[in-house]
Amino acid sequence: MRSAKVLVATVAVALAGCAAAPMGSSSAAGASAPPRLGQPISEAQLAKWNIDVRTPDGLGLPPGKGSVADGKKVYDAKCLACHGEAAKGGPVFGAMVGGIGSFKTNTRVLTPGSMYPYAGVLFDYVRRAMPMNAPQSLTDDESYAVSAYILHLNGLMPANGVGDAKTFTALVMPNRDGFISDTRPDVKAERCMSNCPPISSTRGKK
Numbered sequence: 001m002r003s004a005k006v007l008v009a010t011v012a013v014a015l016a017g018c019a020a021a022p023m024g025s026s027s028a029a030g031a032s033a034p035p036r037l038g039q040p041i042s043e044a045q046l047a048k049w050n051i052d053v054r055t056p057d058g059l060g061l062p063p064g065k066g067s068v069a070d071g072k073k074v075y076d077a078k079c080l081a082c083h084g085e086a087a088k089g090g091p092v093f094g095a096m097v098g099g100i101g102s103f104k105t106n107t108r109v110l111t112p113g114s115m116y117p118y119a120g121v122l123f124d125y126v127r128r129a130m131p132m133n134a135p136q137s138l139t140d141d142e143s144y145a146v147s148a149y150i151l152h153l154n155g156l157m158p159a160n161g162v163g164d165a166k167t168f169t170a171l172v173m174p175n176r177d178g179f180i181s182d183t184r185p186d187v188k189a190e191r192c193m194s195n196c197p198p199i200s201s202t203r204g205k206k
């Protein structure tokens with residue numbers, strides 16, 4: 001509701017602007033002021049957004065590490081309220097443990113342990129989106145630690161384990177081969193930067 005009002009106000013201002021500068025009137029100020037269509041972004045600013053992790057080789061997993069023990073502390077402080085004791089399920093989300101092997105049955109239980117094909121998926125998800133009330137507030141070490149703890153609860157890391165780029169890439173998740181690659185040619189978004197075919201020749205082909 002609030003945003004709708006803001007939108008209406010913005011539109012009104014834009015219309016008022018049009019009325020004040022009718023078509024064809026090119027005031028000196030209007031002609032010299034460049035259109036403000038955004039501004040260049042630096043590589044350093046861009047880096048903050050470039051946080052995806054490429055599985056299976058783990059490219060993009062940052063430096064740093066976190067132990068299962070430290071992960072329990074992070075979990076109990078920042079995750080337990082929604083996900084419950086030892087990730088068994090809480091008021092906001094169901095269990096994040098167990099279910100391993102269930103993907104081959106009719107009653108699948110979706111947990112990071114049972115579904116994710118790579119440990120890096122868990123790290124990426126946690127770093128990017130959790131805790132849900134404060135996404136991207138964890139340090140990389142905390143993200144490694146709490147991911148290691150969840151993997152431990154799923155029986156995939158020892159109690160004295162430490163999560164980092166190397167261990168997460170090396171870890172073979174139970175459902176690694178449970179996905180099939182989509183081989184349809186039209187699902188590949190290949191970027192064309194020069195001599196590109198017209199869009200009409202690449203879209204909507206039946």
Ligand code: HEC
Pocket residue numbers: 074075078079080081082083092093095096110111112122125126130131132133138146147
């Ligand atoms: C305010 C509530 C809340 C808090 C706090 C929270 N989560 Fe979540 N979490 C959610 C919800 C809701 C979802 C489901 C999101 C969806 O499906 O889009 C979720 C999903 C997840 C998933 C994906 C589970 C799956 O089965 O694929 C993981 C992993 C996860 N959270 C980890 C964490 C960790 C680690 C923390 C603490 C650092 C945390 N969450 C804190 C609400 C929360």
